[in-house]
Amino acid sequence: MMNRLRxxxxxxxLLVVYAILLVPVVVVIATSFTVQSSxxxxxxxxxxxxxxxxxxxxxxxxxxxxxxxxxxxTAILSGIIGTxxxxxxxRSDIRAKETLAxxxxxxxxxxxxxxxxxxxxxxxHLSIPxxxxxxxxxxxxxxxxxxxxxxxxxxxxFDERLEDxxxxxxxxxxxxxxxxxxxxxxxxxxxxxxxGFVISFGEFTATQFLITPQTTTVPIIIFNQIQTGLSxxxxxxxxxxxxxxxxxSVIGDRLG
Amino acid sequence: MKFGAVxxxxxxxxxxxxxxxxxxxxxxLGLGWLTLFFIAPVIVLFVESLNFGGGDxxxxxxxxxxxxxxxxxxxxxxxxxxxxxxxxxxxxxIAYFIAFKAKRQFAMLALVLLPLWIAIIIRYFGVSLxxxxxxxxxxxxGTDFGVLFTTRGVVIGLVSALLPFAILPMYNSIQSIDDExxxxxxxxxxxxxxxxxxxxxxxxxxxxxxxxLFVYILAAGSYLAPALLGGPADxxxxxxxxxxxTYDLDLAATMSVVFTVxxxxxxxxxxxxANISEVLSDL
Amino acid sequence: MLEVxxxxxxxxxxxxxxxxxxxxxxxxxxxxxxxSGCGKSTTLHMIAGLVEATSGTVHLRGNDVSDTEPYxxxxxxxxxxxxxxxxxxxxENLRYGLKMQEFDGDHDDQIAKxxxxxxxxxHADHKPGELSGGQQRRISFARALVYEPDILLLDEPLTGLDxxxxxxxxxxxxxxxxEVDVTTLSVTHDQSEALSxxxxxxxxxxxxxxxxxxxxxxxxxxxTQFVAEFLGQSTKFEGKVAANDPPMVRASxxxxxxxxxIDTDRLDGDxxxxxxxxxxxxxxTAEKANGTSNTFVGTVSHVxxxxxxxxxxxxxxxxxxxTAFGNATEEYAVGDEIAVQFDPEGxxxx
Numbered sequence: 001m002m003n004r005l006r007x008x009x010x011x012x013x014l015l016v017v018y019a020i021l022l023v024p025v026v027v028v029i030a031t032s033f034t035v036q037s038s039x040x041x042x043x044x045x046x047x048x049x050x051x052x053x054x055x056x057x058x059x060x061x062x063x064x065x066x067x068x069x070x071x072x073x074t075a076i077l078s079g080i081i082g083t084x085x086x087x088x089x090x091r092s093d094i095r096a097k098e099t100l101a102x103x104x105x106x107x108x109x110x111x112x113x114x115x116x117x118x119x120x121x122x123x124x125h126l127s128i129p130x131x132x133x134x135x136x137x138x139x140x141x142x143x144x145x146x147x148x149x150x151x152x153x154x155x156x157x158f159d160e161r162l163e164d165x166x167x168x169x170x171x172x173x174x175x176x177x178x179x180x181x182x183x184x185x186x187x188x189x190x191x192x193x194x195x196g197f198v199i200s201f202g203e204f205t206a207t208q209f210l211i212t213p214q215t216t217t218v219p220i221i222i223f224n225q226i227q228t229g230l231s232x233x234x235x236x237x238x239x240x241x242x243x244x245x246x247x248x249s250v251i252g253d254r255l256g
Numbered sequence: 257m258k259f260g261a262v263x264x265x266x267x268x269x270x271x272x273x274x275x276x277x278x279x280x281x282x283x284x285l286g287l288g289w290l291t292l293f294f295i296a297p298v299i300v301l302f303v304e305s306l307n308f309g310g311g312d313x314x315x316x317x318x319x320x321x322x323x324x325x326x327x328x329x330x331x332x333x334x335x336x337x338x339x340x341x342x343x344x345x346x347x348x349x350i351a352y353f354i355a356f357k358a359k360r361q362f363a364m365l366a367l368v369l370l371p372l373w374i375a376i377i378i379r380y381f382g383v384s385l386x387x388x389x390x391x392x393x394x395x396x397x398g399t400d401f402g403v404l405f406t407t408r409g410v411v412i413g414l415v416s417a418l419l420p421f422a423i424l425p426m427y428n429s430i431q432s433i434d435d436e437x438x439x440x441x442x443x444x445x446x447x448x449x450x451x452x453x454x455x456x457x458x459x460x461x462x463x464x465x466x467x468x469l470f471v472y473i474l475a476a477g478s479y480l481a482p483a484l485l486g487g488p489a490d491x492x493x494x495x496x497x498x499x500x501x502t503y504d505l506d507l508a509a510t511m512s513v514v515f516t517v518x519x520x521x522x523x524x525x526x527x528x529x530a531n532i533s534e535v536l537s538d539l
Numbered sequence: 540m541l542e543v544x545x546x547x548x549x550x551x552x553x554x555x556x557x558x559x560x561x562x563x564x565x566x567x568x569x570x571x572x573x574x575s576g577c578g579k580s581t582t583l584h585m586i587a588g589l590v591e592a593t594s595g596t597v598h599l600r601g602n603d604v605s606d607t608e609p610y611x612x613x614x615x616x617x618x619x620x621x622x623x624x625x626x627x628x629x630x631e632n633l634r635y636g637l638k639m640q641e642f643d644g645d646h647d648d649q650i651a652k653x654x655x656x657x658x659x660x661x662h663a664d665h666k667p668g669e670l671s672g673g674q675q676r677r678i679s680f681a682r683a684l685v686y687e688p689d690i691l692l693l694d695e696p697l698t699g700l701d702x703x704x705x706x707x708x709x710x711x712x713x714x715x716x717x718e719v720d721v722t723t724l725s726v727t728h729d730q731s732e733a734l735s736x737x738x739x740x741x742x743x744x745x746x747x748x749x750x751x752x753x754x755x756x757x758x759x760x761x762x763t764q765f766v767a768e769f770l771g772q773s774t775k776f777e778g779k780v781a782a783n784d785p786p787m788v789r790a791s792x793x794x795x796x797x798x799x800x801i802d803t804d805r806l807d808g809d810x811x812x813x814x815x816x817x818x819x820x821x822x823x824t825a826e827k828a829n830g831t832s833n834t835f836v837g838t839v840s841h842v843x844x845x846x847x848x849x850x851x852x853x854x855x856x857x858x859x860x861x862t863a864f865g866n867a868t869e870e871y872a873v874g875d876e877i878a879v880q881f882d883p884e885g886x887x888x889x
Contacts, residue, residue: 006448007357013349020346020416021371024382027392031385040390085286092279104286107294109519111477113494114298114512117501121304122297141294148286161622164589167609168616168692169682170639179635183626202375205479205494209501219377226381226484235385238378245373 029242032235039232050236060221060237067201067218068244070132074139074200079193081140082147089148090155101152105145112142116206123210131215138210139200146199147192154188194252198245298516305509316510325496325511329518332492335407336476339414343471344464346415347422351463352456355430365427372420380484383413409485410492414475421474422467429463430456469526476519540565541586541690541722546595548581555581557746558595563724563739568716570725572733573743574769579726580694582743586724587692588612600689613640615683615691615721619698621675623667629654629678630663636686653681656715673704680712684719691716693725697732709736730770734758742766760887767814767889774820774861776813780806785883788813791859796832796883812889819885820863822851825876834880837861842871853877 031039033046054060089101107115119138128134162184166176182189204219211220218241225234305316319325354364371379385391387400387409394400403409433456441451457464475481479494486492491499493515501508541563548556556578563569571579584590586597588609596605604612615636624632630650637646654660657677667675676696683691696712697705713736716723727733733740734754741751742765750762761767768775778790783804786797788811795813797803825836840860841852849865861879865871 010349010353010357013346014353017346017350017419018367020412021368021419023386024379024416025371025374026382027385028378028382036390038390039385039388040395041392081286081289084282088279088282088285092283094280094283100283100287103295104290106290109473109523110298110516111479111494111497113477113479113497114301114516115294117497117508117512118297118301119293121505122293122300125300137293141290144286144290159622161618161620162624164609165616165618165622165624166635166639167589168587168614169636170610170613170686171635172608172610175639180624184624198373198375202377204375204377208498219375222377222381223480223484226384230388230390234381238381241378242374245375249373 025242028235029239032232032239034232034235037231039230039235050232051240053233054236054240060218063216063218063221064240064244066132066215070135070139070217071197071200073132073136074143075193075197077136077140078143078147078196079189082144082192082196083151083189085144086148086151086155089152104148107142108145112203112205115142116209119206120209130210131212134210135207135215135217138206139203140196142203142206143196143199146195150188150192150195151185154185158185190252190255194249197248197252201241201245201248298512301509302513302516305506305513316506317514319507319510321514325514328491328493328496329514331490332476332515333518333522335410335414335490335492336472338411339418339475340468340472342411342415343419343422344426344468347419347467348426348464351423351427351430352452354427368420368423371417376417377480377484379417380413380480383409383416384485405485405487405490407486407490410481410490413481413485414478417478417481418471418474421470425466425470426460426463429460429466433459465526469523473519473523476515540600541724542598543582543586544596544598546582546585546597547593548578548585548590549593554746556585556592559743559746559748560595561741561748561751563722565722566720567738568713568723568725568736569739569741570727570733570737571741571743572727572730573749574728576745577743578746579728579743583692583694583724583726586690587614587616610639613689615686615688617676617679617683617691617693617696619695621667621672621679623675623679623682625667628664628666629659629670632667632678633682633685636682640686642686649685653685656684656718657681657711673700673708676700676708677711680715684715684721687719688721691721691723693723695727696725697727697729705732712736734770742769744769761814761889764812764889767812767887771816772862773814773816773887774859774863776815776859778811778813779809780804780811791835791855791857793835795886797886797888798884801888806888814887814889815861815881815885816887817850817862817864819881820861821880822853822863822865823878823880825878831880832883833886834878835861836876836878839871839873839875839877842873851877853879 027041030041032050033048034040034042035045035047085104089097094100116138119134119141123134123137128137158181162180163176166180167173171179202219203217204223207217208220208223211217218237222234222237222241225231225237306314350368354361354368358364384404387393387404389400393403401408403412437455437459438451441455442448446454476492477494478492479498482490482492482495493511497508497511497515500511543562544560546556546559547554559578559582561569571582573579581590585592585595588604588607592605596603598604599612599614623629624635627635633650633653634646636642637649642649650663651660654663657680659674659677659681662670662674662678667678670678680696693712697708700708709732725733725736734757737754739751740754740757742749742757744765750757750766757766758770761770767773776788776790776795778788778795780803781787781789781794783802785799786801786803787794788797788803789795790811790813797813835853835855837853837855839851840854843850844867846867848867849869849871851863851865851871853861853863855861863879871877
């Protein structure tokens with residue numbers, strides 16, 4: 001009885017928290033189907049017309065393509081760099097390891113605005129081509145800490161005796177890494193890359209400094225639309241973003 | 257050389273790579289990339305904030321640390337504090353519930369993680385839609401409870417976006433408390449509340465510290481929450497930096513330095529009381 | 540044939556393996572036996588090449604492999620916890636070594652042959668996670684042998700298995716080893732395992748080699764105190780030389796007669812350790828004890844009934860404890876007076 005009451009007392013808080021967490025996204029998705037001309041809940045009926053307009057919007061289609069390309073490139077780039085670095089950290093004897101590991105986490109601690117501004121200036125100094133290259137590099141920096149943490153964590157629990165077994169069986173270190181270590185830590189690697197994709201896909205704050213009229217990403221467009229005028233089209237765009245992210249997660253899950 | 261089902265000719269791994277792939281070099285790759293594309297740019301920016309050639313090295317800082325900008329800094333730190341406190345309280349409650357009382361822990365955790373996959377901008381968008389005249393709150397109640405484009409809006413948005421970052425580390429550390437310790441406490445006669453106070457909270461402190469750190473840093477550096485959900489009076493450091501970037505680069509650089517240094521000082525102070533590297537290594 | 544010379548390993552200041560040398564002939568089954576921490580696993584890992592020796596050499600079939608990487612030594616290694624690749628099926632686990640060694644011969648045939656040998660043919664397409672501990676152990680044997688290595692190394696192969704399984708596998712391992720006729724070196728802390736399975740046992744303690752030889756040799760004629768006390772049970776007497784012809788030692792307030800061929804002048808007169816195995820001790824009631832040599836009278840201090848016999852501990856006047864075996868059918872009670880006797884030939888001096 002007391003236990004039941006105690007459980008009950010949690011429910012209001014649970015409700016509030018899960019509402020705070022989930023309602024915003026639900027609202028966005030819901031308003032994309034409304035028949036009215038401004039984003040309201042579709043209490044009067046549902047329609048797909050906003051998706052239609054979206055689909056016919058050339059600029060938006062472009063942005064979608066750019067976002068996907070950038071996110072994929074970021075996933076791959078940060079995946080490779082993060083994994084290699086994680087291996088180095090776990091398998092080495094460097095004295096200042098902990099401090100250096102903290103450096104890997106720096107991008108998390110500095111506001112993306114500063115990262116964006118700094119990188120913009122710097123990339124002009126270095127003549128890094130505008131558009132895709134700049135955006136991909138900046139995103140890879142932002143995603144790196146996540147990939148690094150995830151892969152490093154998995155490597156720490158990896159049974160190194162499997163590598164010993166592989167070497168006793170005749171495989172050298174490279175063959176061992178490719179045939180034994182990587183396949184086994186694969187899921188973690190994939191999770192890291194997935195994180196990289198998601199972070200890149202939704203990134204706005206640093207990206208706003210690095211886009212060009214020809215190369216712009218979906219979050220930038222969403223932001224601009226919100227500022228200029230709200231129509232359910234924006235909701236539809238946002239919902240499409242959500243859909244892409246869910247699809248990618250599912251794919252990632254299947255692969256893992 | 258054999259890779260799985262494929263036998264590659266032995267030239268495929270160049271000697272120079274093979275000989276040089278010592279762990280130290282591997283570490284160097286990641287650190288190098290970051291140094292080149294992150295640390296160097298930031299340092300350059302910071303250097304630009306110093307007024308070389310104009311006599312007074314810190315001329316820009318005089319502007320940056322005055323009036324409006326100082327207010328903004330204070331506001332930023334304050335909003336971040338409120339957000340952190342709210343997230344810690346709500347988050348700990350949820351973490352505690354999921355760890356101890358939930359029947360389907362996995363599902364409940366998944367629901368907490370779900371929003372993380374969705375771009376923050378969309379979640380803020382959702383919050384604003386929720387409170388807009390066209391949204392459900394105003395439609396139902398006729399008022400937005402003073403949320404839209406005010407401080408409340410910003411904090412609600414921040415909490416909504418950052419709760420998962422608070423819940424996860426706290427859940428992790430609560431979860432890892434040995435069940436037997438709880439049983440022992442119960443057997444010795446402690447009420448659940450007392451056990452919570454004297455056993456659970458102290459043992460899950462590292463998670464709380466981690467949560468506080470994440471939420472505070474992310475909240476303080478937020479650009480989108482004030483931009484989408486706040487009024488002009490709610491602008492935080494990130495917005496001010498972005499604004500000034502277009503017309504006064506030196507100011508933007510200076511404020512970046514001020515902001516980062518302030519944050520680092522706060523983290524340093526925090527570290528004094530709660531050893532952060534221990535916390536991070538628990539992750 | 541394996542030859543290890545002066546193998547030494549330092550971990551910073553810690554001496555883990557101290558100048559160990561031994562030799563194993565082709566086809567022999569040898570075991571490194573010793574308590575935890577004696578350096579036997581480290582020695583095995585150095586022979587495998589997984590740990591670099593501080594000094595010393597390893598020769599396999601005449602070749603100096605001391606500086607060769609493990610993947611070039613053509614060894615087979617069975618790990619303590621199997622270490623099967625979880626992401627590959629049983630068949631793929633076996634195929635791995637064949638591919639890496641570029642084995643000359645039909646791979647599928649080899650795999651089939653060795654799976655058959657360990658009686659796991661039905662599980663060829665299963666993943667290790669689907670197998671029991673004992674089954675995994677069998678597969679790890681097959682994996683180590685399938686490419687016909689020069690030597691088979693076993694790292695505590697029976698640890699972690701329950702007693703019944705352990706005895707089954709003991710026999711199977713020996714059978715397989717003899718069928719394949721591969722030189723084998725095993726590492727264990729379990730003496731019955733070592734004594735029952737090996738042609739040769741090498742006892743190690745605190746990094747050093749204590750003694751090497753056939754199991755019976757070590758048991759009957761231990762050369763060091765450690766070996767005498769580590770293998771099996773025995774009663775220990777400490778005493779001084781008393782006479783030379785016939786050789787007598789004074790211990791526990793009595794004179795013990797030793798085997799006639801022992802020259803007591805050669806021994807360290809003041810402190811000798813004598814060992815007597817329980818199976819060499821005859822027990823009888825105190826009255827029946829007559830004047831035969833080496834008879835001690837004491838009180839039963841502990842009785843353990845083991846089904847096939849009783850194990851007794853008898854305490855003598857000077858607190859020396861004698862371990863002896865008694866009939867399972869007789870009743871021994873703590874506090875009974877009892878006489879223990881042993882022949883001079885049954886006394887071992889170290």
